Amino acid sequence: MKTEEITKRWLDFFESKGHTVVPSASLVSNDPSIMFTIAGMVPFIPYFLGEQKAPYRRATSIQKCIRTLDIDEVGKTARHGTFFQMAGNFSFGDYFKEKAIPFAWELLTSPLEKGGFGLDPDRLWVTIFETDDESFEIWTKTVGFPAERIQRMGMKDNYWSAGQPGGPAGPDSEIFYDRGPEYGADGGPAADDNRYIEIWNLVFMQYERGEGIGKDDFEIRGELPTKNIDTGLGVERLAMLLQGVENFYETDQVRAVLDKAAELSGKEYGGTEDPADPRNADDVRMRVVSDHIRSSVMLIGDGVTPSNEGRGYVLRRLLRRAIRAMRLLGVERPVVGELVEVSKDAMGGTYPNIAEDFERIRRIAVAEEKSFLRTIASGTARLEESVVAAKSRGESLSGAEAFALHDTYGFPIDLTLEMAEEAGVSVDENGFRALMQEQRTRAKADSLAKKLGGVDVSAYASLREAGETFFTGYTELTSESSVRGILAGGQATQSASAGSEIELVLDETPFYAEAGGQAADTGVIRGDGFVLEVLDVQRPVKGLSVHKAIVREGEVSQGALALAEVDAVRRHAGEQAHSATHIVHAALHQLLGKEATQRGSFNKAGYLRFDFAWAQQLSPETRSEIEDVANQAILGHHEVLTREMPIEEAKALGAMALFGENYGDVVRVVEINGDWSRELCGGTHVGNSAQIGSLTLLGEQSVGSGNRRVEAFVGYEAFRHQAAERALVHSLSEQFKAPANQLQDRITATLEKLKAAEKEIARYRAQALSARVPELVAGARDLAGRRVVLANLGDVDSADDLKQLATAVRDRLGADAAVVVLIGTSNGRPIVVAMTNEAARTSGAKAGMLVRAATKVLGGGGGGKDDVAQGGGQDASKIDHALAALTAELAK
Structure with a gap:
């Protein structure tokens, strides 16, 4: 049975059971915490959690998925792949175990002529969660499944969760197919998961996951708003069984590309996984090609294009691994166009958009191949020379060599690591990373130049030679100075008239230039016959502040005397936010520990965001504690003390350095309540924590693997936010005729009455139908x-x-x-x-x-x-x- 027929039978069956057929969501996930759609249930998470009302009570889908954690293992074993399809049926508060289990049994065992998959019932085994007696009763009494082929397992095996606190969770029942004694020991899934292959997982999703790690070490916070069903059947796994092949690489949608790779290389696929078998290396390469080409076609079809970041980097790596595998098979001419066309033919029946958009898909894939072949041609010889030299010295490949390959020849570090490992040489990856960081620092300076209107940084060199721009803003908001230089359109000029957009350099300035996550000051620069509005201030060269401004009145000339005036209200609001950022950092350390280190921040008038190292979502209780500790510090009326000292003395005091900042020999230390918060910081701050007013956390989210972000309103913005929430509570109190402290109970009671009323309506409707x-x-x-x-x-x-x-x-x-x-x-x-x-x-x-x-x-x-x-x-x-x-x- 072809894969296309398998997916059609699935959808037809569940549509006949009243399920709405939902098209596959994009591989590009809408969830900001994950890069790709990694499971069939991902598009439905808001419905399971009750965050959104599902537009249907029952749904079914064939969802495209991508997982890349084990990309280096692809091809080496029959189990690892990147793209796969997950067939699922879902219930959002409609049916539960009593229907999900019989549905699965009916579809799997019904004869082919009646729309089922025709599996032999005697070859199926079932596992359930160890205390799930309800599922056991349904399997044995409703379905009639033999009790001796049901095995009870613990949380690690038969309890599913979304992986992070706040996500859905619940026990599951898994269905396995016995491939026979030639594949392993007798005794069911608990004895041998190679012989007994899992094909379908029925998740009884009814709880919200709490804090914890791993598959079996987490809390259960409570029940979800409704009991839901989330099932997932691996389409490729079922195809293996129905097509009588050994692994998913040999199923029809994947095998077509593998066979083409074999044809182009003149090699014969042996199907071996034994590293000692001389055919194994080529078999691995053909499996890599078949998997990666199919994944690349599907990713490009969903709008991903090759790049050096994020999803684009994953796509680039997949394509380049496939191209290199073909070269190792002896094919040096461009072949990606032929391979993606074969994949299109194999996948187009199930996903018509692949065929319809194929010219664009092919063009992108072929362009990446051309680019990478140039990279290989120029860099492989250099890498091989470096590897030989390193082996002769008995050393690893240096970070400088790896960086040169990357910077000069475009060789990605993962390719260098892979090729060096094949040659038996290790790579100084830490040295490479350090050099990459230096390059990013230089790139940051280049980006800053672009922000200043595309002016080359060297344009400011002569202005800086006249001396450092002295910053007076720590002690005053108004300073008299003189105009050192003017730039218009990237070029030095002697003067600028009304309406001109310019960059202005003063000998000294009270304006804070954007740095350390603190937004720049704004304000006005006045002089004899001119008025400038300052919109932004940057430091393209260390020690030089450049004011981006518009000439509002008159004409400003180089050498003119000027009075620089910072917007005091905006500065104070910014200082509130910056000091609050330090307080949030300290609160995180107090509650989570020192490992919750800063990974970036930004603060401006009334607002802050703070990124920190942390692997898990914060619970609502933890967020509330952070907010509480921060506001206690604000109300503690603590002096915000700033002082300059040698950097070694600051380190001895335990002052923390901000992420991504470079410091000189003498640093500025900012303390709030002594060592409770002590950081190196060049920004401006309030004089006392009480001047911050208050802080309101807005939310918390993931910003990449192992990093989280909190955002907050500060000062007057926090008050406005709280006032808006207070008005909302007042409005709800009037509508529900309950004081605020009883509102939650009243709403809960109302919802319970609504549910009871819905049940009663359903009962009356059933009676009416019977009548x-x-x-x-x-x-x-x-x-x-x-x-x-x-x-x-x-x-x-x-x-x-x-x-x-x-x-x-x-x-x-x-x-x-x-x-x-x-x-x-x-x-x-x-x-x-x-x-x-x-x-x-x-x-x-x-x-x-x-x-x-x-x-x-x-x-x-x-x-x-x-x-x-x-x-x-x-x-x-x-x-x-x-x-x-x-x-x-x-x-x-």
Whole structure:
């Protein structure tokens, strides 16, 4: 069975069970904490957590996924791959274990001719969470699965979570397929996970994960708003079984590229994983090509392009690993165009956008190949020379050599590491990283020059030669000075008139130039006959402050006397934010420990953001504690003491250096409450912590692996934010007629009443539907020798309501040939349920045929067995047309 057919059967089956078919989300994740979509449930996380209302109660999808943590292992074993497809069915507060388990069993074991996958029931095994007696009962009593093939496992194996505090979690039940004694020991999944391969994981998602690490060492905070179902079946794994191949590389969508790589190289694929087998090296390379080319095609199809950062770097690495693998197979000419075309043919049936957008995909892939082949041609010889020299000396490849390969020849460090390892030589990676950091520092200076209007940094050299711009802003906000130089359009000029945008250098200035995460001051520079508005201040050259300004009045000339005036209100608000940044840092150290070190910051009037090293999401309780400790320090009325001292003395005091800053021999130390907060800092600050006013944390998020970010409003902005929240609470208090301290309880009680009311409405609706049985039976008409009931029931809760009603009507119609087709509308979309009795089926009436006839008119699809079938559509306005089509079908 082809992979395309597997995915179609999956979607058809669950659509027939009332699930909405949801197209695959992009591989580029919308979640800022993850780079790619790494699991089928990722697009649905807001629904599971109750953050958003799901537009459907049941859903099913075939989700594209990318995982790159084990990229270096791809090809070496049959288990590692980057791109894969996850088939899933999901329930958002609709059904739970009682339906999820039977659904899985039915689909896996139903014969091929009835839409199932036709797996041998006797070769299936099941694992459940060790205390999950409910699942055990469903498996053994509802499904009839042998108890001796159910194994109970602990949290590490049968408890799933999203991986971070605040995410969904719950026990799971996993389904395994026994590949036979030739693959390993007897005894089920607990004995041998090579012989018993997991194909489907049913997650009973009902809890919110708390703090903790690993798969089995975390707290459970409580229950989610609803009990949900999240299942995931590995499409490639099922394809392995149904296609009778050994690993996912040999399945149809992957094997096509592998075979092309073999054809182009003239090699024969042996399928070995044994490193001692002489064919293994080439087999590994062909597997790398097949996996990486397919992954690259899918990534480019979703809008990723090769680059040196983020997702683009992952794509670049995949393509370059594939290209190099082909060269190691002996193919030196460009072949990526041919390989991606084969992958397009293999994947295009399932993902039509790949075929439709193939010219763009091919163009990007081929361009990357051309670029990389030039890199290989120029750098490989240099690398090989360096490796030989290092081996002769008995040393590792130096960081300087690795950096030269990167900087001069474009050789990425991962390629250098890989090729050097193959040659048996290690690489001084730390030395390489240090040189890279130096380069980034230089690049930062270049970026600063661009920020100043594209002026080359050397344009300021002569201005700096006249001396350092003396900063007076620590003690005053107004300073008299003289204009040392003027730049307009990147060129030195003697004067500038009204309307001109210029860069101005003064001999001394009270304006703080952006540095250390603190935004620059703004204000006014006045003189005899001119007024300048200062918009920004930068330091393109150490010791030189450059004011970006607009001439608002008159004409300013070089050498003119000037009065520089900082915007005092904005400066004070900025000082509040900067001092608050130090306080937040100290609060994090107090609560999380010294390992929560700063990784960057930015502060401006009324706002701060602070990045720090931390691997896990902060719990709401921890965020609240951070805010509380910070505000206690603010209200503590602590003096903010600043003093200059030799850097060694500052280090001896334990002063912390800010991330990414360079310091001289003499440094400025800022203390708040003594050693509680002591940092090296050249910024401006309030004189006392109480002057900050207050701080309100806005949120916390991931900003890359192992790094988190908090944001906060400070001072008046914090007050405004709190006032807005207070107004919201007041409004809710009036609406719920409860004081603020009782509001949460009142809202909870109201929600509980709403849930109870919804249940009661559902009960009344079920009773109302049942009451319609006599009416529907009485309305049965004779058609082609059968008693037929065709009806539009209007709004219904679910397909289950229609099934119960249709069953009752069919049973009341007796043993004569009887057909019942009921159509209802749920969430604006039509649902069709058809039932036939034995006599009707003998006469040729098939439930599945009738459902397909109706859903074709309704713009949907469906199917099922001859006696019971179900489907759905898109256009409820055509229900009458569908009933007419059914009448015509039955009259044939």
